[in-house]
Amino acid sequence: MLTTQGKVKQKIRQVLKESGVALSDQEFLVRLFDSLIAATTSQESNGTENMVALTQRVSTEQLSNHQLLILLRQQAAELKALKKLSLHLSSSLNLTTVLNAVVRDAMELHQNPRTAHIFLYDPDEDKLTFGAALDKNGKKEKSFAEPREDGLTYTAARCGELIVVEDMQKHHLFENAPKEWTGSIIGVPLKIENRVVGVMNISRSTTGGFSAADLSLLQLLANQAAIAISNARLHATVRKQAKSDTMTGLPNRRALDERLEEEIRSAHRTGHSFATVMMDLDGFKLVNDTYGHPVGDQVLRVLFNYLAQGLRTSDFLARYGGDELTLILNQTDLVAAKLVTDKMLEKLGKFKFTLPDGSLLKIGMSGGIALFPIHGQTAAQLLRAADEALYRSKKYKRGSFTIAKPPTGRLT
Numbered sequence: 001m002l003t004t005q006g007k008v009k010q011k012i013r014q015v016l017k018e019s020g021v022a023l024s025d026q027e028f029l030v031r032l033f034d035s036l037i038a039a040t041t042s043q044e045s046n047g048t049e050n051m052v053a054l055t056q057r058v059s060t061e062q063l064s065n066h067q068l069l070i071l072l073r074q075q076a077a078e079l080k081a082l083k084k085l086s087l088h089l090s091s092s093l094n095l096t097t098v099l100n101a102v103v104r105d106a107m108e109l110h111q112n113p114r115t116a117h118i119f120l121y122d123p124d125e126d127k128l129t130f131g132a133a134l135d136k137n138g139k140k141e142k143s144f145a146e147p148r149e150d151g152l153t154y155t156a157a158r159c160g161e162l163i164v165v166e167d168m169q170k171h172h173l174f175e176n177a178p179k180e181w182t183g184s185i186i187g188v189p190l191k192i193e194n195r196v197v198g199v200m201n202i203s204r205s206t207t208g209g210f211s212a213a214d215l216s217l218l219q220l221l222a223n224q225a226a227i228a229i230s231n232a233r234l235h236a237t238v239r240k241q242a243k244s245d246t247m248t249g250l251p252n253r254r255a256l257d258e259r260l261e262e263e264i265r266s267a268h269r270t271g272h273s274f275a276t277v278m279m280d281l282d283g284f285k286l287v288n289d290t291y292g293h294p295v296g297d298q299v300l301r302v303l304f305n306y307l308a309q310g311l312r313t314s315d316f317l318a319r320y321g322g323d324e325l326t327l328i329l330n331q332t333d334l335v336a337a338k339l340v341t342d343k344m345l346e347k348l349g350k351f352k353f354t355l356p357d358g359s360l361l362k363i364g365m366s367g368g369i370a371l372f373p374i375h376g377q378t379a380a381q382l383l384r385a386a387d388e389a390l391y392r393s394k395k396y397k398r399g400s401f402t403i404a405k406p407p408t409g410r411l412t
Helices: 004-018 023-032 034-040 045-090 095-109 152-159 212-242 253-270 284-291 293-308 334-349 379-396
Strands: 113-122 127-135 163-165 184-192 195-204 274-282 316-321 324-329 364-372 401-403
Touching: 095 113, 095 127, 095 195, 095 212, 113 152, 113 184, 127 152, 152 163, 152 184, 152 195, 184 212, 195 212, 253 274, 253 316, 253 324, 253 364, 253 379, 274 334, 274 379, 284 293, 293 316, 293 334, 324 334, 334 364, 334 401, 364 379, 379 401
Parallel strands: 364 401
Antiparallel strands: 113 127, 113 195, 163 184, 184 195, 274 324, 274 364, 316 324
């Protein structure tokens, strides 16, 4: 038969167990009642039931206070994490940096996450593109880099509503998904003024719903992430516009100068050479004089973009000014550079443009080629060497590309 002390202890543990308190917290609370249990040992047996009832009431009050303390600590930790996230997102306008910060902090804010993904969304094209990802081991994996058309991510992007999947194996959005996709997942749209700019997914290995606290926290994160993504995109657009030629859309002189400096630094690291090619149209002045500048501008816009097609992604074509172009050929020697320019002349010969009077445009191109480090070791030296070679082509052999002369003295 249990003693008074035994009954009290039994009742305390029963209350704690039924309340779902963790084992470690149960032990904490049992120790908290040690003094009360000790007091019960001096009571008469006919007072046992009253003491047990009193113990239950006190234990329930203590439990409530303990749970409140845990909740306050959790909320404090979440607020601290959100403040940290806000600092992360406001500290950079680089889109890649912002996206990586979002998935990293999303993993830290949630209990037992498996993966976090962000996809950028273009509502006009109804197109999702991979942004960033992180798994529980810290790996920046891309396992879901191609969202399914009928899957969670596209559905969240299109409807603009948060979607919770408690069990991927039983949810209709995952009917056609790989069988190894298990656990729970949530998809939350990232919105700016009701316009979806992306979708963030958080998955867990276990099934089951997300708590109201989880959803509230995730929505706060999504709101901040959407603003940060919008700011980064705007910054990228402004930067691109500042480095783009307004008429042709090609990189402008400012972008050319920056790219040349990058190529020089890269060449110093790798030991590779690269070519700088200056090009100028032959006979373009006659187009402007005959048909006017609007027609001349249209010729430049169409022709320059035509010539840009077919170049390697590592090469760089910019409008230098007027009817001049500058081409940077990455990791190229003089032989390869000459082959590229010969192909460009061949391509130009196939260009068709009908002028306002119905006649076809007749135009040529001349150029000069300078190689790093033979003809120059700075951007200014390379441009000057290529420009001097261009001048010789114009003077002595129009419609051709001339290789620059090696410097006769010290480069300045």
